[in-house]
Amino acid sequence: MERFVLGQDGRIREHIRGEGAAPAPRLATPLDALTPRAPSLAILTPCFFPPRAAAPEWSQCLWGGGERYLVDLSHLFKDLGYDVHLFQPSAEPYEIDVHGVAMHGLGVWGWGPFEFQHRVSQEFTALARRSGFSRLCYLNLDVATAAPKDALVLTHGVWWDQVAGPWRGQWNDWVKTIRKAHEAGRLLVSVDTNGINWARSVLGQDVADRMRYLPNYADEALYPAARAAVPPGQRRDDGRMRVLFPRRLVPSRGAGLMLDIAEQLLREQPGAALRFAGKGVPGYAQRISALAKRHPGRVSRSVLQMDGMEDEYLQADVAVIPTLQCEGTSLSCIEAMAAGGAIVTTHVGGLGNLVLDGWNGRLVEPTPEAGRRAIAELVADPERAAELGARARQTFEASFTMARWRGRWMGVLRELGWIGEDGAALAA
Numbered sequence: 334m335e336r337f338v339l340g341q342d343g344r345i346r347e348h349i350r351g352e353g354a355a356p357a358p359r360l361a362t363p364l365d366a367l368t369p370r371a372p373s374l375a376i377l378t379p380c381f382f383p384p385r386a387a388a389p390e391w392s393q394c395l396w397g398g399g400e401r402y403l404v405d406l407s408h409l410f411k412d413l414g415y416d417v418h419l420f421q422p423s424a425e426p427y428e429i430d431v432h433g434v435a436m437h438g439l440g441v442w443g444w445g446p447f448e449f450q451h452r453v454s455q456e457f458t459a460l461a462r463r464s465g466f467s468r469l470c471y472l473n474l475d476v477a478t479a480a481p482k483d484a485l486v487l488t489h490g491v492w493w494d495q496v497a498g499p500w501r502g503q504w505n506d507w508v509k510t511i512r513k514a515h516e517a518g519r520l521l522v523s524v525d526t527n528g529i530n531w532a533r534s535v536l537g538q539d540v541a542d543r544m545r546y547l548p549n550y551a552d553e554a555l556y557p558a559a560r561a562a563v564p565p566g567q568r569r570d571d572g573r574m575r576v577l578f579p580r581r582l583v584p585s586r587g588a589g590l591m592l593d594i595a596e597q598l599l600r601e602q603p604g605a606a607l608r609f610a611g612k613g614v615p616g617y618a619q620r621i622s623a624l625a626k627r628h629p630g631r632v633s634r635s636v637l638q639m640d641g642m643e644d645e646y647l648q649a650d651v652a653v654i655p656t657l658q659c660e661g662t663s664l665s666c667i668e669a670m671a672a673g674g675a676i677v678t679t680h681v682g683g684l685g686n687l688v689l690d691g692w693n694g695r696l697v698e699p700t701p702e703a704g705r706r707a708i709a710e711l712v713a714d715p716e717r718a719a720e721l722g723a724r725a726r727q728t729f730e731a732s733f734t735m736a737r738w739r740g741r742w743m744g745v746l747r748e749l750g751w752i753g754e755d756g757a758a759l760a761a
Contacts, residue, residue, distance in 0.1 A: 528683075
């Protein structure tokens, strides 16, 4: 099993990828051909439920930004007239409803070199062709290596900046694999400019020319302007400034960094309260529990799925997105912007596409000292927090609403020839 070893201080000391963490491809009982209604779309995602699950349940959903994105993208295509079917690696074939869209387990799972799922990509492509799907979409590069030339591929940000990556020491072979994924399909949609700039620098201008920047979003219907306009310091009646960490409790999302910040912040800022909203590495959850015991009434935690996160953001005075690696245009950051609270984030990945330091938030070095200092300044100065939060909301309204995201997608789909000028789906 994949696991993280924590030191006595709770920080990640070692990332162990056991043999079970990335098993070789396994073929169980392949999924039979389907009979979709034309025009139709098949979307392959690396994971939604755990791939080992033979009969998944909603409690097993690996819920995060990527999963929300898949649901919203599916609904966009449905609204355009496509019969949408979702697919993911699985131990056995299955079908389950995901917010009104059929999700199919492929009956094949496992990883190839450098944690790319080439066998999964091959099986999906063959099944989609046998079933007569009009269009094919691959939700991330790690499942796109067998994408045909008429397909659409997405990338949700550079993930190969992580310290524990299996490509360390095998750079040349790894670049061949990542190039194959980047060159698959007809167009590659990137949620940030970081990935496009990396491709231009390493893979060449011809690869970057096939990429389209289409940033992430938040649903404006969930973040009413009136609620977002309530300034930090006045969002609850407990008399404290709530600092929210709205991320999974995993190393890449900065859970350890936030916990390194927490103790000194709580000691120095008696008016601060910390809220963690997410699940993940048990060692981090244990540190949160210990922190709550040392600071009664000032540390809390929630674990939500798809619904309810908007209330966490709207009740927060300061949202912290302390990403260390593997980040695009973070949905968490955009949701915090939509809620109108002040934002403190690092300059990792695509976060620089969202936040201008000192204008609509704080963009800081990914260190405990830099993060703590920026948070403390906002906790101590609610007026400054309100000023940054108001500009964050303005940025969201101008650039990162779901309506604008859907409009950008319409432009890409017209370029592909997947919809007509009237916005209706076109069969291949």
